[in-house]
Amino acid sequence: MKTGLYPGCSLTGSARDYNESVSALAEAFGLELIQIPDWNCCGATAAHNLNKELSLALPARILALAEKNGLEEIVVPCAACYSRLVVTQHELKKNPELKNRISEVIEMDYRGTSRILNVIEWIDKYIIPLLPEKITKPFNYKVACYYGCLLVRPNKVLNYDRAEDPQTMDIVMTKIGAQPVDYPYKTECCGAGFSISRTDIVSKLSGKIIEDAEYRGADAIIVACPMCHSNLDMRRPDINKYWKTEFKIPVIFVTQAIGLAIGLSPEKVGLKRHFVDVKIS
């Protein structure tokens, strides 16, 4: 089956490394990913704070485009975009009137039939079954899997994993030979969108996340969200300044870790783009 891909802005901007690793995996495992033609912004954190209709119309247009192009299933690697898309589908399913209204706004037919996968679901469905034969360099490291907020919340809507103590990423990591540490900070807030307006808050919150991962002896923090990644990786100098220390632990996308385990080069999975040096491969 063809799977649609919604990259969203991060994967084409600050998280090109993530994008490269997703593409690299798709190529390595022979999976077809079709970028949704003419896709638009999902509304991110801004839209739903300003205008409810807009915040639903933007994702609805993306989903309608997927439907129009016969993409019954789409993968959304960015956890924030994923959340916006699933929430929209949920809201419009609940409220047929609103659904009709949104169809009018976007001037497109919207049915709400596409199945939306986050990156872990996509990996579980297409990569895990083929993984055992492909592993050439087991990812033999201790890892702290950091889920952040949007991958598993709101649980009632996403209906994915356990909101308070998620496990899915940990399980994926064990499949490539890594040893997940018991990590209580896996869903603590990284500071999210404050990255830009209140770097001090991000420094404080993300710093705790990093500190605890190092304390538990992890060699790397594994993430599945560009926002988490930029806070933990790109903001590292600010964090180190705030905490007056030198946190060294690298932050790696789950797709990058898998890529390394099947023998892809660090460049191929975008590791060279990181701010914090990844010395582990």
Next chain:
Amino acid sequence: MARIGVFVCHCGENISATVDCGKVAETIGKLKHVVLSTEYKYMCSDPGQTLIKEAIKEHNLTGVVVSACSPRMHEPTFRKACAEGGLNPYLCEMANLREHCSWVHEKNELTTEKAIDIVRTQVEKVKLNSALQPIKVPVTKTAMVIGGGIAGIQAALDIANTGHKVVMIERSPSIGGHMSQLSETFPTLDCSQCILTPRMVEVAQHPNITLYTYAEVESVEGFIGNFTVKVRKKAKSLDEKLCTGCGLCTTKCPQKKIPNEFEQGMGMRPAIYIPFPQAVPNRPVIDREHCTYYIKGKCKICEIVCPTKAIRFDQPDEIIELQIGAIVAATGFDIKHADFFPEYGYGRYKDIIDGLQFERLASASGPTSGVIKRPSDGQIPKNIVFIACAGSRDPAKGIAYCSKICCMYTAKHAMLYKHKVHEGKAHVFYMDIRSGGKNYDEFVRRAIEEDHVNYIRGRVSTIYERNGKLIVKGVDTLLSSMPVEIEADMVVLATAGVANSGAEELAQKLHISYDSHKFFAEAHPKLKPVETNTAGIFLAGACQNPKDIPDSVSQASGSAVKVAALFSQNELTREPLVAVVNRMGPPLHSTCVGCFLCQAVCPYQAIEREDIKTRDGKVLKSLAKINEGLCQGCGTCVALCRSKSIDLHGYSNNQVYAEVVALLNEY
């Protein structure tokens, strides 16, 4: 010629707020055969009932329709009033204008029209009612109490002391329930064992009480005054008459590593065990699931050491059948355990325990002899956190209700801790302090003011371990929602009280209702808190909802009075609303063709076989016959009978047709 009287009730404003009662009375008054149609504010009150009684005489009524609330509420009231007015009570019907109309609709003409329709159906029905006589059934004056916690114990003793026989069924090897596990009890801090164990002994020794422990109800049939209960006595693998309770076997059993239920898993017990030293009866049972002999076929050490040769490995479960007049369900409750909470590590951290585990740590007879030692390494915690409402009052966790007992026992726990560890610090995270009850709030204040327990109003979001400490992260909502972080040595969760395991199955066996949380349902939340919807079955204690000891005991005594009242009668009258298979003269005898399909569908085994015989004893025909003592009037057989030979008194086919036709006809 029928002469029907119709009485429309306002039910205060419950009906009249949306239904035009005057119009209903007026319209119905114009119907054929209705000789009187009137309205009144409260028909069930004394003047209301007098109105009916007098009208019966004055208008020589042959039938009465009271248009008021649900018959479940007041049918007995109005039937009794009719009887007092000289009318056969079964010539009185109720039209339900409240639950079926006024409460569920808005005020408008359609609502009044619907009310008129409801009354019309009953007017047509009552014209076809026949004068019925109540059925008399004998009462078996033996009560069964299911569950031997404090509630069951109290109910059993109270009933037994009125001179009636009681059978107590307890599924564990000893009676005592949760109270036997408690250390000291709020609000007085008296020792739980000291007030409980004498009563346990009293149960065992009471001449009117027969105690079956390690036993469970298998099935219940029959009805009020006449239940037949099958009880499974699980094999204790022991001849109880020979066993002296010396306990030698329990000390020699090589299988020693079984988590001790009584100690909430904080101690170990052997496969042959007495649950706790003060157990009643003080005899061991073999836990066959863990016994080496039952697993591997070898061992039998207990048999060898037993001085009286009391061990019986081949003892089977025994099913006994008992005739019972009334049943008290007192099967108690359970609590959620620490593994219910993902945010607190799903039970991964040894030093996060639940309230019952804390009771055992604080108990002089517990695994630490009453010294508060934490499970992981036996250290005395210097900093302890109690979390109230763990799971309760949280719809996201599926438990929306308040567990009622935990505010109080949390205060007790914090206090007990401070009394034992003087230099220690105790913190309580709470949502609200719910301490309604005699001397209850004073008790909580004492914990705060005299024992200096630090109460923090706010929830705990997560607990994790670091550096050998449990990091408790929460919020103080009285300190402008400041985040709070406490490094604790031990955490006690006041986990939600939930229905006991097996509650749903038991309710189904007893045919009693239960709520969505599987707590047993009372017949009326205010006026019948002790009764169930099934006549002759009563509730006591925490099987209805989480309750403390005083509430459990009060309700138990209440249920005992209900049983005693029932047993004060020699005969019970039952509603004659039962099915009958028609009979007629020979040669037909009945239209029943003897297919006995009805026998197979009757849920109450009420259908028997009657042989019509010639004088010389030759069977001419076998016909179905309904045992009116057993029939519950469900009507299943009526619907099934292909030759239309069965009819239901009070709900005959003709009556039901008349109701339907009334709705189809203009008026």
